[in-house]
Amino acid sequence: MLSYRHSFHAGNHADVLKHTVLSLIIEALNEKDKPYLYLDTHAGAGRYLLSGEHAERTGEYMEGIARIWQRDDLPEEMASYMSCIKALNPNDKLRFYPGSPLIARHLLRPYDKLSLTELHSSDYPMLRSEFAKDDRARTERSDGYQQLKSKLPPLSRRGLVLIDPPYEIKSDYQAVVKGIQEGYKRFGTGVYALWYPVVLRQQIKRMFAELEASGIRRILQIELAVRPDSDRFGMTGSGMVVINPPWKLEQQMNNVLPWLHQHLVPAGTGHTKISWIVPE
Numbered sequence: 001m002l003s004y005r006h007s008f009h010a011g012n013h014a015d016v017l018k019h020t021v022l023s024l025i026i027e028a029l030n031e032k033d034k035p036y037l038y039l040d041t042h043a044g045a046g047r048y049l050l051s052g053e054h055a056e057r058t059g060e061y062m063e064g065i066a067r068i069w070q071r072d073d074l075p076e077e078m079a080s081y082m083s084c085i086k087a088l089n090p091n092d093k094l095r096f097y098p099g100s101p102l103i104a105r106h107l108l109r110p111y112d113k114l115s116l117t118e119l120h121s122s123d124y125p126m127l128r129s130e131f132a133k134d135d136r137a138r139t140e141r142s143d144g145y146q147q148l149k150s151k152l153p154p155l156s157r158r159g160l161v162l163i164d165p166p167y168e169i170k171s172d173y174q175a176v177v178k179g180i181q182e183g184y185k186r187f188g189t190g191v192y193a194l195w196y197p198v199v200l201r202q203q204i205k206r207m208f209a210e211l212e213a214s215g216i217r218r219i220l221q222i223e224l225a226v227r228p229d230s231d232r233f234g235m236t237g238s239g240m241v242v243i244n245p246p247w248k249l250e251q252q253m254n255n256v257l258p259w260l261h262q263h264l265v266p267a268g269t270g271h272t273k274i275s276w277i278v279p280e
Contacts, residue, residue: 009060010048010050010060010061010097010099011048011050011060011061011064011065011066011097012060012061012063012064012065013060013063013064013224013226013237013238013260013264013265014064014195014197014224014235014237014238015064015065015097016064016065016068016260016264017222017224017238017239017240017260018100018164018195018238018240019081019084019098019100019103020077020078020081020253020256020260021193021222021240021242021249021253022081022100022103022104022162022193023078023080023081023084023103023107024077024080024081024246024248024249024252024253025160025191025193025242025245025246025249026038026080026103026104026107026108026160027080027107028246028247028248028249029158029160029191029246030107030108030109032158034156034158035109035111035112035113035156035158036112036113036154036156036158036159036160037112037113037114037115037151037154037156037158037159037160038104038108038112038113038114038115038159038160038162039115039147039148039151039152039154039159039160039161039162040100040101040104040114040115040116040117040144040162040164041117041144041145041147041148041161041162041163041164041165041179042117042118042119042144042163042164042165042166043099043100043101043116043117043118043123043127043139043144044099044100044101044118044120044123044127044164045099045118045122045123045126045127045130046098046099046101046102046126046127046130046131047088047096047097047098047099047102047126047130048096048097048098048099049095049096050094050095050096050097051095061094061097063226063264064264065085065094065097066094067263067264068260068263068264069082069085069086069089069094070092071263074259075255075256075259077252077253077255077256078256080107081103083106084098084102084103084106084107085097085098087106088102100162100164101114101116101127101130101131101137102130105131105134105136105137108136110136111136112136113136113137113138113154113156114131114134114136114137114138115137115138115140115147115151116131116137116138116139116140117139117140117141117142117143117144117147118139118141118144119141119142119143119144124139124141127139128141144163144165144179145175145178145179145182148161148179148180148182148183148186149182149183149186152183152186152187152190153186153187153190154187154190157187157189158189158190159187159190159191160190160191160192160193161183161187161190161191161192161193162193162195163176163179163180163192163193163194163195164194164195167196167197167199170203173196173203173204173206173207174207174210176194176196176207177207177210177211177214180192180194180211180214180216180243181214181216184214184216184243189244190244191242191243191244191245191246192241192242192243192244193240193241193242193243194240194241194242194243195238195239195240196238196239196240196241197235197237197238198223198225198229198235198236198237198238198239199231199234199235199236200231201229204239208221208241208277211241211277211278212277212278216243216278217278217279217280218243218244218245218276218278218279218280219241219242219243219276219277219278220241220242220243220245220249220250220274220275220276220277221239221240221241221273221274221275221276221277222239222240222241222242222253222257222273222274223237223238223239223240223271223272223273223274224237224238224239224257224260224261224264224270224272225237225238225270225271225272226264226265226269226270227269227270228269228270228271236270237270237271239273241277250274253274254274257272257274258272260272
């Protein structure tokens with residue numbers, strides 16, 4: 001079990017991985033002129049003050065984005081992601097970290113659409129305020145999994161769905177698979193990106209087995225662990241499961257992951273992994 005409210009963990013190693021992958025998928029979608037929908041089922045507050053009470057209490061960003069955001073040897077694949085960080089922190093002082101909705105807002109084009117859902121009573125008003133003046137965006141306080149039924153398929157027949165739940169209860173690991181199946185039935189050509197924490201490896205294995213049994217093809221796993229698997233230390237790593245990944249994504253992350261591991265995990269512990277849960 002994991003309680004993962006975004007504000008406590010903003011900018012940590014899991015965010016760096018997640019948002020690097022997200023940025024690369026958006027870049028790939030932008031290569032075609034046709035508009036698309038970005039659907040975020042668990043959008044959070046949008047932006048996070050790194051000197052705020054929650055982020056300061058954990059200080060996780062110091063071992064995440066703070067280690068790399070001003071490096072001059074970034075892999076070129078991270079340029080779009082880093083442009084989002086620097087746009088939010090123009091004076092070379094790391095004050096804010098963008099959640100996934102702000103990454104998307106920065107990279108989407110004027111004619112693309114954002115559908116953002118958040119259920120938390122404290123986070124939703126901040127999300128709504130953040131996007132109040134963005135005509136491309138619609139925010140709702142509702143169950144994100146229901147959006148996989150009501151918002152799909154998009155009119156454009158192109159889209160990226162990010163599923164990033166808090167995993168507060170063990171059933172979340174099954175709920176995400178059910179949600180993906182619901183969405184995929186309606187929109188089988190969309191890109192689905194699922195974030196997961198590594199807390200108990202057995203939970204991840206069960207989730208992957210359910211994905212394999214779903215009949216869905218082209219499921220890619222991308223994982224970065226900062227410590228060896230353990231049931232004693234909370235989250236030891238995280239990963240992204242991408243369904244229908246852009247064709248370049250596997251190679252791009254093969255280029256990026258060793259660099260991330262080197263600079264985010266200077267002790268050299270943990271591991272990186274890219275593999276196909278289900279191939280073509």
